[in-house]
Amino acid sequence: MLDPDTVRRILDEALRNGGDLAEIYLEDRTSLSLALEESKIERALRGADRGAGIRVFYGDTAAYAYTDDLITQSLLRAARAATSAAKGSNRSRVLDFTRSSSPLEFPIEKPFDSLSEREKAKLLHRVDQVARGYDPRVSQVRTGYLEYRQQVWVYNSQGLWAEDDRKMVEIRIAVVAQDKGVIQTIHSGIGAQSGLEVFDRIDPLAEAQELAQAAVRMLDARPAPAGEMPVVMSNAWGGVLFHEACGHALEADFINQGSSVFAGRVGEKVASSLITLIDDSTLPARRGSFRFDDDGTPSQPTVLIEQGVLKSYMWDLAEARKRKARSTGNGRRESFRYLPLPRMTNTFIASGDSDPEEIIGSVKRGLYVKRLGGGQADVAKGDFVFSITEGYLIEDGKITAPIRGANLVGNGPAILSEIDMVGSDFEMDKGFGRCGKGQMVPVGLGQPTLRIPKIIVGGTE
Amino acid sequence: MSGEQIGGVAIDYLGLAQEIVEQVSRKGVEAEALIMAGQTTMVRVNKGQVEQLSQASPKGLGVRVIKEGRTGYAYTSDLSPQGVKESWRDALALAESADPDEYRSLPEPQPTEGGGLALYDPALVTVPTEEKIALAKEVEEAALSLDPRIVATIRCTYQDEAWHIYLANSRGLADSYERTVAATYLRAVAREEESQVAGLGVGLSNFYGELDPIAIGQEAAKRALELLGGNPLGTQRATVVLDPLAGTELLFFISEALTGEAMQRGRSFLLGKLGQKVASEAVNLVDDGRLPRGYASAPFDGEGVPTSLTRVMESGVLDHLLYDHYTAQKDGTRSTGNASRGSYRHLPKVSPTNFYLEPSSLSREELMRGVEAGFYIKSTLNTGGINPISGDYSVAANGLWIEKGEVTKPVSGVTVASTLGEILKNITAVADDLRFLPFYGSTGAPTIRIEGMQIGGK
Numbered sequence: 001m002l003d004p005d006t007v008r009r010i011l012d013e014a015l016r017n018g019g020d021l022a023e024i025y026l027e028d029r030t031s032l033s034l035a036l037e038e039s040k041i042e043r044a045l046r047g048a049d050r051g052a053g054i055r056v057f058y059g060d061t062a063a064y065a066y067t068d069d070l071i072t073q074s075l076l077r078a079a080r081a082a083t084s085a086a087k088g089s090n091r092s093r094v095l096d097f098t099r100s101s102s103p104l105e106f107p108i109e110k111p112f113d114s115l116s117e118r119e120k121a122k123l124l125h126r127v128d129q130v131a132r133g134y135d136p137r138v139s140q141v142r143t144g145y146l147e148y149r150q151q152v153w154v155y156n157s158q159g160l161w162a163e164d165d166r167k168m169v170e171i172r173i174a175v176v177a178q179d180k181g182v183i184q185t186i187h188s189g190i191g192a193q194s195g196l197e198v199f200d201r202i203d204p205l206a207e208a209q210e211l212a213q214a215a216v217r218m219l220d221a222r223p224a225p226a227g228e229m230p231v232v233m234s235n236a237w238g239g240v241l242f243h244e245a246c247g248h249a250l251e252a253d254f255i256n257q258g259s260s261v262f263a264g265r266v267g268e269k270v271a272s273s274l275i276t277l278i279d280d281s282t283l284p285a286r287r288g289s290f291r292f293d294d295d296g297t298p299s300q301p302t303v304l305i306e307q308g309v310l311k312s313y314m315w316d317l318a319e320a321r322k323r324k325a326r327s328t329g330n331g332r333r334e335s336f337r338y339l340p341l342p343r344m345t346n347t348f349i350a351s352g353d354s355d356p357e358e359i360i361g362s363v364k365r366g367l368y369v370k371r372l373g374g375g376q377a378d379v380a381k382g383d384f385v386f387s388i389t390e391g392y393l394i395e396d397g398k399i400t401a402p403i404r405g406a407n408l409v410g411n412g413p414a415i416l417s418e419i420d421m422v423g424s425d426f427e428m429d430k431g432f433g434r435c436g437k438g439q440m441v442p443v444g445l446g447q448p449t450l451r452i453p454k455i456i457v458g459g460t461e
Numbered sequence: 462m463s464g465e466q467i468g469g470v471a472i473d474y475l476g477l478a479q480e481i482v483e484q485v486s487r488k489g490v491e492a493e494a495l496i497m498a499g500q501t502t503m504v505r506v507n508k509g510q511v512e513q514l515s516q517a518s519p520k521g522l523g524v525r526v527i528k529e530g531r532t533g534y535a536y537t538s539d540l541s542p543q544g545v546k547e548s549w550r551d552a553l554a555l556a557e558s559a560d561p562d563e564y565r566s567l568p569e570p571q572p573t574e575g576g577g578l579a580l581y582d583p584a585l586v587t588v589p590t591e592e593k594i595a596l597a598k599e600v601e602e603a604a605l606s607l608d609p610r611i612v613a614t615i616r617c618t619y620q621d622e623a624w625h626i627y628l629a630n631s632r633g634l635a636d637s638y639e640r641t642v643a644a645t646y647l648r649a650v651a652r653e654e655e656s657q658v659a660g661l662g663v664g665l666s667n668f669y670g671e672l673d674p675i676a677i678g679q680e681a682a683k684r685a686l687e688l689l690g691g692n693p694l695g696t697q698r699a700t701v702v703l704d705p706l707a708g709t710e711l712l713f714f715i716s717e718a719l720t721g722e723a724m725q726r727g728r729s730f731l732l733g734k735l736g737q738k739v740a741s742e743a744v745n746l747v748d749d750g751r752l753p754r755g756y757a758s759a760p761f762d763g764e765g766v767p768t769s770l771t772r773v774m775e776s777g778v779l780d781h782l783l784y785d786h787y788t789a790q791k792d793g794t795r796s797t798g799n800a801s802r803g804s805y806r807h808l809p810k811v812s813p814t815n816f817y818l819e820p821s822s823l824s825r826e827e828l829m830r831g832v833e834a835g836f837y838i839k840s841t842l843n844t845g846g847i848n849p850i851s852g853d854y855s856v857a858a859n860g861l862w863i864e865k866g867e868v869t870k871p872v873s874g875v876t877v878a879s880t881l882g883e884i885l886k887n888i889t890a891v892a893d894d895l896r897f898l899p900f901y902g903s904t905g906a907p908t909i910r911i912e913g914m915q916i917g918g919k
Contacts (some may be wrong), residue, residue, distance in 0.1 A: 032543075034558065034559075037726065038726065038875045040559075040560040040562055041558060041559045041560045042532065042560070043532045043533075043534055043559060044532070044533050044534070044550075044556070044558045045534040045535065045536075045555065045709075045808070045810055046534075046535045046536075046552070046555060047535065047536045047537070047552040047806055048535075048536070048537040048538070048539060048544070048548070049537075049538050050537075050538060053517070055850050059500050059510075060510060061510065061511045061512060061513075061514070062511065062512070062513050062514070063511075063514045063515075064513065064514065064515040064516070065515065065516045065517055066515070066517045066519075067517065067518075067542075068519055068521060068538035068539070069538065069539055069540070069541070070588070071541075077781075081516045081517075082516075084590075085514050085590070095518055105781070109575075115557065116555075116557040117557075118557075120557050120558075121558045121559075122559075122841075125909065139806075140726055140727050141729065142872070150641050152480060160643075162747075172720055175891075176727060176728065176850060178727060179533065180520075182851075183727070183730065183732075183850055183851045183852070185848065185850045186849055192849060215621065215643065224878075224916035226696050226878065226915055227696045227918075227919075230917060237817075242647040244844075254512075254615075255522070257507060257613055257614075257615060258612070258650075258652050259615045326665070337517070337519065339513055339515060363767035372821045373845030373846065374843075374844040376842045376843065376844045377842075378659060378842070379615075380615070380648075380650050380657050381657050381659070382874075383660060383842070383844070383857070383873070383874055384842070384857075385842040385844050385856065385857030385876070386844050386845075387839050387844050387845040387846035387855060389845070391634070404851070404853065405846075405851075405853035405855050405878060405880070406855060406878075407844070407846045407855040407856065407857060407876045407878070407917075409874060409875070409876050409917070410856045410874075411874070422580055447915035454919065456693070456874070456876060456917055456919070457876075458846075458855050458856075458857065458875075458876020458877070458878050458917035459855070459878060459915070459917060460878045460880075460915045
């Protein structure tokens with residue numbers, strides 16, 4: 001990308017007014033997306049984002065500037081903008097760069113260009129046909145294809161030199177079903193950090209069929225009950241609840257601010273002994289994986305909660321510096337336009353030993369949640385809310401009628417302590433998760449089937 | 462005005478956009494080029510210290526090609542001759558992969574008028590960074606010093622942007638404008654015994670000098686303090702009073718169902734209701750792309766059509782929809798200037814501009830006076846429980862309980878559910894305190910009273 005001499009010149013410039021550490025993050029990202037609705041490919045889009053961000057640390061402050069091109073003159077100007085705030089602090093030297101190596105390999109079997117744009121468009125048409133063909137009540141289908149390659153280079157004045165090359169692909173599908181004035185929508189997606197071989201592993205047409213089936217089934221959904229009741233969360237995507245309700249509160253920026261419910265509680269019992277929560281950025285093909293994070297720190301698995309005991313937070317470089325802690329490789333950014341933040345990667349609850357059938361069978365009257373929509377949580381209190389996009393009543397231990405228009409409302413730490421059954425059917429999601437925290441990054445999620453003995457369901461009945 | 466100083470050389474971006482359009486249209490296609498160039502500053506403070514400071518001069522190009530009704534698009538942040546060429550070649554090639562649609566075309570140029578919109582503050586780019594840092598610190602201090610129970614702030618941020626926008630198309634359009642926006646926001650954390658609550662404060666203006674740091678910081682603190690010690694309610698049906706913070710969220714999702722696109726594609730809970738009474742007399746909905754100092758105001762929209770004022774709903778009757786050029790062509794009508802564009806990285810998409818529920822002359826106190834027993838919602842957590850297609854409405858809410866028109870106790874951790882259709886019919890009063898908030902586009906709401914909502918609690 002840039003030769004080490006140029007990088008050294010830029011970092012020297014960034015430290016001209018002082019500073020403890022200077023860093024340059026270079027990114028080259030190219031993408032292709034296709035969007036289908038009304039059974040037509042409505043747009044085909046290619047994007048190129050090339051740029052660099054320069055960060056200077058002095059004390060607990062990070063000054064940042066970025067440029068949308070990689071012309072040396074622009075980079076030097078950004079370096080000067082970043083250093084202007086650091087006036088008067090100590091000046092560090094730029095050490096010689098040593099290239100970091102990673103044992104991780106994310107092999108690509110079918111490169112993006114093994115299918116032409118037209119063939120990719122055809123695949124979306126087939127998804128549309130399968131979903132529409134499932135039932136005449138399917139009234140609209142939107143589907144999109146996205147692939148991108150993100151190459152990243154990170155250098156810092158302590159001699160760090162790390163490179164990564166991330167290739168992501170996904171197909172998103174949204175189905176609208178309509179009958180007698182009732183409209184239902186279901187959306188989902190499949191993808192991976194891989195080449196196009198992911199579509200051999202997870203068939204987009206089967207996914208289209210499953211979604212059409214769910215949307216049509218939800219047409220007969222009755223209004224959800226309101227009040228407190230037991231809820232069984234299905235495996236895989238159900239993990240989104242813990243991502244929002246507990247994961248964010250374990251990110252080091254909230255900890256350092258003292259604004260998280262988990263601040264100062266490492267070593268304490270914060271969850272049921274059945275719960276082990278892990279964040280792991282090394283898993284092959286997962287969306288939250290990488291060789292090095294966006295600070296240049298190697299990826300690693302981090303046990304956050306082990307059998308109910310809080311073990312670790314998720315640290316990035318900036319937050320770790322403030323506490324003289326070690327980064328856990330959770331520094332991530334949407335692009336060179338943003339400063340990194342401590343973020344989740346692939347976050348999941350480990351498998352338990354209950355039979356999932358038994359978990360459902362144990363509930364007299366409650367809900368079975370198959371699919372959650374978005375979620376949001378307040379890190380200060382730990383309160384969360386989730387919309388249920390596909391849910392069913394459980395009556396006398398059996399899954400019965402579909403329900404619509406319901407929310408789950410609760411408190412993350414409270415739910416973690418109350419979970420009383422954890423299934424043996426652990427599964428990761430289908431590879432389309434992304435997480436927003438002012439910046440969007442791809443993430444992975446997972447969990448086994450779980451029982452929450454009581455939680456508030458916000459319905460209308 | 463169209464000159465930008467890059468490395469001491471003035472770049473004529475409007476000229477560059479026209480040049481690209483001319484090059485591409487020689488291939489026998491319709492072409493459009495959008496160039497955006499700007500400056501941004503972001504400051505984040507914590508405990509009186511600068512935590513983050515970010516500065517940049519972003520820029521980029523988006524090229525749209527329509528070839529026999531097929532749309533290809535490409536963008537790049539690289540405006541070198543090679544980057545530009547790669548980009549329009551990509552757009553041209555990609556058009557081949559799209560399907561034809563007879564209604565896809567580019568709009569004819571029309572005269573636009575930017576005067577009176579008050580969108581640009583020349584002072585914004587000359588205010589020294591030190592002063593912006595001081596403002597962010599003042600906001601945080603205002604929150605922390607209001608009450609000893611305020612223990613921390615979360616992401617106390619000052620942020621501004623100045624953009625120059627240049628748009629040209631093969632029908633002869635070549636136009637530009639500039640806008641600025643400065644915003645400050647934070648969450649203040651209040652703690653008392655076991656209870657911990659975060660409250661939001663936000664201020665936004667096109668003009669730097671109009672931000673009021675004390676008011677923004679204190680708003681966050683007050684919003685946190687008043688909810689300390691809240692408990693859930695019992696499950697019941699009750700009258701709800703919506704603070705503008707929650708009201709703008711509701712209105713944004715309603716606005717999503719009011720576009721030509723949502724109707725044409727069956728993605729609206731108001732499908733087939735044009736011309737019908739769908740809401741109570743109290744409901745007047747307006748979309749105004751020319752609102753002076755509006756966050757979403759502009760002389761022309763994302764594809765060059767002049768912006769306008771559209772009275773969408775009058776006394777509860779759904780009169781008009783919002784259109785961009787494509788959806789208007791399809792319905793045989795005129796674009797209302799509602800093609801929006803997040804940035805040069807996006808194709809135009811029909812979206813509301815400054816969308817709001819018209820206020821009445823009723824004060825908030827008068828609106829509350831009529832509430833025998835009800836829930837005053839101060840903030841909501843929405844996670845996809847508001848669906849403009851199915852019309853479902855379900856959120857988690859925090860707020861205050863009202864008895865005989867007076868606030869009695871804080872409430873937290875309950876859900877509120879209804880449908881968007883029912884809510885529109887059950888709005889019995891709106892107050893005079895219209896406020897625009899930037900979280901969902903630029904949506905404005907006064908305090909709203911809604912009857913008969915389902916509250917889910919213990």
